[in-house]
């Protein structure tokens with residue numbers, strides 16, 4: 001195999017990796033094991049509570065009905081945020097949620113919503129709004 005052909009294979013491979021969303025994607029999210037699984041199964045929910053515990057959102061993936069309200073409760077001893085969007089532009093952000101505090105947001109638009117904590121790099125969650 002020539003060097004030029006090898007370069008072509010490497011290019012095609014990185015393109016495929018990009019399409020599959022491996023590593024850090026264009027919005028700056030890192031891939032977290034467990035995201036992209038079967039947790040979206042079941043009926044869409046309209047009143048959802050998500051815990052922030054041990055530096056994780058739980059559950060991390062929820063299927064929402066349009067107009068659903070989500071309430072996050074911080075059960076850790078450190079502050080977290082609930083922030084949608086990439087690192088340059090935030091669709092919405094809770095600001096810091098202190099220990100024991102809650103944050104509530106309503107989702108009116110169908111589609112995929114990914115959010116993260118701006119303080120802890122691997123703390124991510126995802127909704128599918130139907």
Ligand SMILES: [Cu+2]
Nearest residue numbers: 080117119120
């Ligand atoms: Cu956090």
